[in-house]
Amino acid sequence: MSRPIVLTCGEPAGIGPEIATRAWAALADKVPMLWLGDPRHLPSDAVYKVIDHPSEAADVSGRALPVLAHPFAGDATPGTPDPRNAQGVIDVIARAVDLVRTGDAAAICTAPLHKKALKDGADFAYPGHTEYLAALAGQSDVVMMLASDALRVVPTTIHIPLEDVPAALTPNLLRRTIEITAEGLRTQFGITAPRLAVAGLNPHAGEGGAMGTQELDWIAGLLAQMRDEGFDLRGPLPADTMFHAAARQTYDAAIAMYHDQALIPIKTLDFDRGVNxxxxxPFIRTSPDHGTAFDIAGKGVANPSSMTCAIRMAYDMACA
Structure with missing residues (x-):
């Protein structure tokens, strides 16, 4: 495949620019890619070449990081976001979406954002990357999957307080999460008949109603109905027995009910290589599973493993 993976710059004051250059060095002869951002924000020792069009990236990326330049209003000071750069960060995401939707690029790999910097500098109206990408694509329902070689897991509810989860967790939300996950595994991961394991909400999946009744009230019934519709589902299962090695061999992805139920196991199993x-x-988007890391930005010590895995996964999905 010659179409490149687009790497967005993310927050210029974070570790995004440096892990992008180090990820390129690890994948230069394996994955065509380009970096979309202001070349001034790359590390001083970065090996890069400015290109005019994504079609040039494949020929360049074996010897230098291809850069599709997008000028920003301010410089980048590691660890200190500049509000003048907020609009540039937002515009780069939109430009990356245009590139994949026109067919000039194969997929998007986004570097971490700093949400407060975007709100302070550009009155950014979205909770984060995912919601903005969904809006650009005109999609109302999207799902966040965390993936590594050890595990794929999807939280049904995401960034809300734990006390709000039971009310937010509705039959329609769980159904759409399962449907989107199954379709994504088929179309983007090449898994013809996806097997999904679904966690219960309560400890021990409610233990027959002794520890909560949602499993009896509607979760088990919904899963039974979807099995009748052809979905390969197990559950609701006790979350504390779903993630050991033998259990993980029985499914292609796990559906969790809330944020930590999903992220604790994958970060325990494969902290440095998890991919969002x-x-x-309607296009492929991956991202490293970490933030801007302002405390180490510019020091040359940031681990590029998650970014490298995110680029590689985007490429493999585009080839599936």
Missing amino acids: VTLGL
Whole structure:
């Protein structure tokens, strides 16, 4: 495949620019890619070449990081976001979406954002990357999958307080999460008949109603109905027995009910190589599973493993 993976710059004051250059060095002869951002924000020792069009990236990326320049209003000071750069960060995401939707690029791999910097500098109206990408794509339902070689897991509810989860967790939300996950595994991961394991909400999946009744009230019934419709589902299962090695061999992805139920196991199993994948978009989007790391930005010590895995996964999905 010659179409490149687009790497967005993310927050210029974070570790995004430096892990992009180090990820390129690891994948230069394996994955065509380009970096979309202001070349001034790359590390001083970065090996890069400015290109005019994504079609040039494949020929360049074996010897230098291809850069599709997008000028920003301010410089980048590691660890200190500049509000003048907020609009540039937002515009780069939109430009990356245009590139994949026109067919000039194969997929998007986004570097971490700093949400407060975007709100302070540009009155950014979205909770984060995923919601903005969904809006750009005109999609109302998307799913966040965390993926590594050890595990794929999807939280049904995401960034809300734990006390709000039971009310937010509705039959329609769980159904759409399962449907989007199954479709994404088929179309973007090449898994013809996806097997999904679904966690219960309560400890021990409610233990027959002794520890909560949602499993009896509607979760088990919904899963039974979807099995009748052809979905390969197990559950609701006790979350504390779903993630050991033998259990993970029985499914292609796990559906969790809330944020930590999903992220604790994958970060325990494969902390440095987890990848955030957005399913339900009309294009491929991956991202490293970490933040801007202002405390180490510019020091040359940031681990590029998650970014490297995110680029590689985007490429493999585009080839599936």
